[in-house]
Amino acid sequence: MNILSFIITSTLYLYGLISLYTALLAKKRGERGAFINNLVNSLILIISITINLITINFLHISNIDFIVFPFDIFMIIFIIFFLPLFYYSIYREKRIVKRDLKEKPWKEDFSLFSEVLPFKYELYRKLTHLVVLGIVFFYFTLGFLVQNIFRDVLEFFPNIISEIFFSIYNIEVNKMIFTQYLVVFLVGVSLLGMLSADFIRILRPDLYPLKPVNRILRKKERHMRLGPHISMGIGCFSIIILYGMFQPIGPLVICTSMTMSIFADMTANLVGKKFGRKNIRNTKKTYEGLFAGMGVAYISGIITLLLLRQVYMLKPVSLILIPLVGAVIIGFLDFLDLEVDDNLSYNFIVSTVLFFISILILI
Numbered sequence: 286m287n288i289l290s291f292i293i294t295s296t297l298y299l300y301g302l303i304s305l306y307t308a309l310l311a312k313k314r315g316e317r318g319a320f321i322n323n324l325v326n327s328l329i330l331i332i333s334i335t336i337n338l339i340t341i342n343f344l345h346i347s348n349i350d351f352i353v354f355p356f357d358i359f360m361i362i363f364i365i366f367f368l369p370l371f372y373y374s375i376y377r378e379k380r381i382v383k384r385d386l387k388e389k390p391w392k393e394d395f396s397l398f399s400e401v402l403p404f405k406y407e408l409y410r411k412l413t414h415l416v417v418l419g420i421v422f423f424y425f426t427l428g429f430l431v432q433n434i435f436r437d438v439l440e441f442f443p444n445i446i447s448e449i450f451f452s453i454y455n456i457e458v459n460k461m462i463f464t465q466y467l468v469v470f471l472v473g474v475s476l477l478g479m480l481s482a483d484f485i486r487i488l489r490p491d492l493y494p495l496k497p498v499n500r501i502l503r504k505k506e507r508h509m510r511l512g513p514h515i516s517m518g519i520g521c522f523s524i525i526i527l528y529g530m531f532q533p534i535g536p537l538v539i540c541t542s543m544t545m546s547i548f549a550d551m552t553a554n555l556v557g558k559k560f561g562r563k564n565i566r567n568t569k570k571t572y573e574g575l576f577a578g579m580g581v582a583y584i585s586g587i588i589t590l591l592l593l594r595q596v597y598m599l600k601p602v603s604l605i606l607i608p609l610v611g612a613v614i615i616g617f618l619d620f621l622d623l624e625v626d627d628n629l630s631y632n633f634i635v636s637t638v639l640f641f642i643s644i645l646i647l648i
Contacts, residue, residue, distance in 0.1 A: 520629040550628070552577050
């Protein structure tokens, strides 16, 4: 492992440990749901990084590092510039709070939270999930465009730099290796940024510079619990670094499971809120939302696989079986209503099951 990859990996481990600390702090404060959610998020992040390093460095699944040139340099640059800027935003918030304290003591404004979010806020939350579709485009469309741009730009750099670039990406037979590491970089820097903000929201809510974002938080997401966007980020990042290196099956399964998960979650929640009548046990989820989510998950899975057939020739049975298994898993998880955020459980569990099923079916 080169020094830059070591720094990046150590930074990710540090964020995983801080997340684990928030879980232990939640347990100490008696917030059981936050403890379970934060603990599972932390363990999946730490374990997925560890498995990735083992498969690369000891099992030799891939011939190149955790993250490679030029993305290792870009990620280090992001860390160097982001942390001071983020600290400055906290410093500004601290000055505002200090100024306001002269008039009245600061306390968290619980009016920003509500037991049940208004429908428009639920819609805002779910629409943000569509950002995940960008991962699909970067894997199979935009990533290759970025690769061509790099090739053109590198013509103006010294040969030693361009030779490093081309030598690394010629090691692997599959040229999708570029898009894999591009996606690792993009999701990785997004996760680091979101985690940094959420740690401040949890540990020092008075200095949290993004207080208006709290309006889309549900009651159980107050205080010590990592936000749903964090669960989404960890869920996506973990499956990308675990399965993305197995090409092209890995990216195909990742994109299919993520697409199914986000559309199922959006549909189940919005249909349940608007048309749900029969609740699942004593939860706020409804059977109408559950079955609507499963149906949309199945349809979106089939559409995704049909679009990706140009990358990998799929057997007809896989077009039916893979989305069907994914939809059943999503419905089962929705029925269980676990303490762990759906954004994490859907992405991680569905991708893991579909990955191993795909290996049996497609190979």
